Amino acid sequence: MASMSMDKNFEELCYSCRTGDIDNLDRLISTGVNLNGVDKFDNSPLFLASLCGHEEVVKLLLQRGAVCDRDRFEGARCIYGALNEAIKETLLSYDISKAVDVKQSFATHVSSIYNEESFLSRDISFRAPNGQLFTAHRFLLCARSEVLAEKMTNEWAKIEIVPIEVHSDIFEIFLKFLYLIPILHQIEPGQYEELIKLSSDLSIELLPEFLDKARHIADPTKKSRLMSDYQYKFTEIARNQLLLFVNNCIFSSAVDVAEDEQQTTSLMNCPAYPDIQLSVKNRNGTTRVYPCHLAILNRAKYFKVMFTNNFKEKLTYVKAKDLSGHNNGVATQLTLPNCEFEVAEIILRYLYADSTDISWMYAVDVLLLADILLEDRLKTITSTIITQSKEFIQEHNVFDVLYLSWEIGVERLEQFAAKFIAMHLQELYKDPEIEKAILLSSERISLRQETDTIELVDDIRYYLLRKYSFEPDDVELFQNQDDLEYLKEVGYLEYRKDMEMLESILTDLELDV
Template sequence: MTNESMDKNFEELCYSCRTGDMDNVDRLISTGVNVNNVDKFDNSPLFLASLCGHERVVKLLLQRGAVCDRDRYEGARCIYGALTDAIRDTLLSYDISKAVDVKQPFATHISSLYNDEGILKRDVSFKVSNGRVFTAHRFLLCARSNILAGKMTNEWLKREVISIEVRSDIFEIFLKFLYLIPILHQIEPGQYEELINLSSKFKIELLSEFLDKARHISDPTEKSRLMSDYQYKFTEVARKQLLVFVNNCIFGSAIDLVDSAQQVTSPMNCPAYPDIQLAVKNRNGDTRLYPCHLAILNRAEYFRVMFTNNFKEKVTYVKAKYLPGECNCVIPQLTLPNCEFEVAEIILRYLYADNTDIPWMYAVDVLLLADILLEDRLKTISSTIITQSKEFIEQYNVFDVLYLSWEIGVERLEQFAAKFIAIHLQELYNDPEIKRAIVLSSERISFRQETDTIELVDDIRYYLLRKYSFEPDDVELFENQDDLEYLKQVGYLEYRKDMEMVDHILAELELDV
């Protein structure tokens, strides 16, 4: 299908999403049109269906791969532009149900902590005016508000239940906001003033700013647009706040262990308020302890399995030293697979704040550790950094990258290596490593037949076509040409030279493919 027909199909898809033509939407999706594309007004099909109130179309789009990622502006627009509560609930439930989906990493996980009563420890309670009690994670409140952090270290330091004079409905909305749960559409006009006062009291300035603007807007469309704009800002501010918290309170409170019997500071005396320690040993044998939170480490499948399945023997418990005259407590300790402290801190920044700033020199170590932690999204990000860094390929051998891709199953790296080999084939032809790589690739086929293809060879041949901008049909035409000058001009002679090198290597290895 040509690009022109695909563009026409996408325009028709957008129109059908606006009109609610379910059957035509279904047909158009089957043509392979990109359901996550946007039209000239920056509207996605999902946004149009949501805005126009077509719930069945919204559900179909979600089932066929439309992304409602509220970490991004487009996802927030869909949620807050929804015409009906039913559609909004569909989008939110789809979002929440994918709390560990690689496309929805940060905001949804933080939101999921609000209702998760499992192993994710909450360590502070608030008793409001009518006696209702709300529980929360002390560390998250401290990260989200400097005022709350100050109170936690002073008048609320040893209090497990904190009384606060505020209506329960107001405090519930406020607390959900801190957990990044989309609540703006639930706020009634009669709640605005008290919410502004409460958010101002704890210097949650962005919420106060939104509420002050929203109460003066009566047009539903304008208000929906304001909600979507601010929800995106809320997420980005929270991400930055969690990153500051990690750098200051977790890394700033980390302890370099000198003595294995060394006691650590009480969780209540640590600004991170941890409920778990993460022990990291580097290549020199030095150990560093990071005060962490199971609620966040739980984002990684490795830690989640450790605490929910029969792997609790991997968890040790250490004493945490309280102030003089107080009892000692025990705190669980997990050990991260051996790595440099810089790599461990990259992992923690990612888990806490979705920070993906990975220097190229640590990309391989992060990739290997992400593989152990079963963090596929982080593996993809690390692989992308490897393939886009000129410095990396200058320091690492391309065959090392290839073998690494096989070891941990990252297709992006495998394709990168094959493409690099194809582009630089004439330089690598005499390198014995290319023969070894082809042999190893052939051995990756179970019960290989004599004439089976070899994946690496197939990939090299494919990228040789790309190298010279040829299609397979072009090669057939060139083979019947006698005009050498023309064949040289179009690059066919160089292409043929590269292909003969591949064939010669295979002949030397006695591989018939």
């Protein structure tokens, strides 16, 4: 079943590359689909995007790990098949030896917390033989390595500074690797042996395999290709590891608190190694507390502003007991806006592991919460899921979708609603909601003049042309055509019927547009 799902995702990815749907492409890439596969016609996603002239899609594919090797047939096809010079230049100039997705918020954010010192609390340090000190986050190390997680639970449980026997330059490379900093191209030949031993001892998935291959390759082009292939794999492994950590350590450690309970439970000593507790209340009045991390919550702009500007009024300090029932001082707690626990957990999976597995049933609530958290990318991805879900539009009124798009400012949803209205205009013509929607759209124009266009009306007119596969020039020609059979055959009579319905609505509203 999983492979069928991945095949379907790959087909959809190829379609998005042909049409230039960068939002849907972003969503599909987050599912782990193979960017370097080929479709039944032997076309790679990168080739399709290049051939169809979608420069931004080409850039995103390259940043996410798609390989354009000019020394191979597929790479040469991409370059010579590129629709324009800008795409060709992008493909020729892209340095695959340093391939890293600077726009992928997950990898970029994890890398950023390595150097962030201001407020993202690190809770473990390592002292190298030369005395150099490295600080890190226990939770991230636990997520990235089962061996490190076991050491944290046992021999390092009460140690703040761990002495290590590894050379400082080797340990620094290793630590940066765990934080997803692109350092593969910086490894010197003399460092491979020690890094292979260290990564093998700590069971770091695929890293020993990569290092063993890389040390036997002298050709820079071949080594660059290898780095590009593995860099993407390493990011996907990290995403899956953090997703497991969220499910197994954060969600499994969360506790429910009754509405009238005055004293909550401290989770600060649970297996997640949290530095803050996130409190959420659902519609039944039950509060659930999740052990979380400032370093990850900081990925959402709302939390980043809160933490960096020291908005202490948003934080609460609760008297708490530990899991064994003993008093444990106070715990720092942050409250998320009221929502169902499933919605809160979708948000946490996204922040921690870039998971975009969002059910259409929770999509509206996720959109609203993402809007509060100022997470525009999550809003875009969720709106993409909505527009591709047949179940969603069967259960929700299209006008509610339109009003939601205006409320949270998602153009994709607005276009989806306008297209749906155009495609079903003859069914919706008598629905009073369509007049209300057009009137509200007209009121959204600041200082609207009597003959100004109305955005919703313009969009409906555009999608009516699309509905019948017409261009504006076609309509002018049809207007001067007397052959009714021909006009019926090409669909113009149905198009005119739709347009007359729209004009009738505008006349009833006394709107001249």
